[in-house]
Amino acid sequence: MxxxxxxxxxxxxxxxxxxxxxxxxxxxxxxxxxxxxxxIFRGNKRYIISSSIFFIIILFIALNSIYKIVSGAEKATLIKIILITVLLIYVLFAFTSLIRYKIFIKGKEIIxxxxxxxxxxxxxxxxxxxxxxxxxxxxxxxxxxxxxxxxxxxxxxxxxxxxxxxxxxxxxxxxxxxx
Structure with a gap:
């Protein structure tokens, strides 16, 4: 199998x-x-998957905090909102740079x-x-x-x-x- x-x-x-x-x-x-x-050479799938697990966990923590604030289980403080925003921006930036990573070989140039x-x-x-x-x-x-x-x-x-x-x-x- x-x-x-x-x-x-x-x-x-x-x-x-x-x-x-x-x-x-x-x-x-x-x-x-x-x-x-x-x-064109991109990151290998095993590396992308193993790195993505970390970003998914951080994303889950941020989204869970947003859910708790919206549902009223937690109070929305300024520091929580800032931390959640920073986490979401970090995950977005890191994941897109991971997916967009490429090495080109064009003729005799490595780019x-x-x-x-x-x-x-x-x-x-x-x-x-x-x-x-x-x-x-x-x-x-x-x-x-x-x-x-x-x-x-x-x-x-x-x-x-x-x-x-x-x-x-x-x-x-x-x-x-x-x-």
Missing amino acids: KFFFDKFINEENMFDLYDLKKLEENLNTFKIEGEKEMY SGKLKINMDNIKSATVKIDKVKGNRYDRFLEIVSYDSRMIKFRLNIENQLLFLKIIQNNIKERFSIKN
Whole structure:
């Protein structure tokens, strides 16, 4: 019997986070079929779902407080109204930025928001495990440009193999995976 999450659990988007040797093997055997002029990479579904749970809980707390105020179970104080408003604005902003997150590869340029990186200007690109916050670690692509800028892309995107393969094909020996 197939489960709902079976489509999220496959080799491409859910291999072991710390197994960079397996990532390197998968990357070496991966072939790009039908190259395009522009690729769009969005956040992967597992990351969006796990992050959305936090926003849903905050939204539920804010809406529950609104319900209690409207039904008369609680008094509407200025501080409660301000806190509820701040929570609702925070959830709206955070959720839309999570959904709208995209990385474009157009020709030889990597574009993420206002950031544009020409692949000819990349001194090195290294895939490594790095600390996100607290005790959480994740895969990152660390790009160092010839003008000494260091940019990190968190690899919590759909089809990260395609993303890495395109960069590897464009910058050749300047691409590495840190084991």
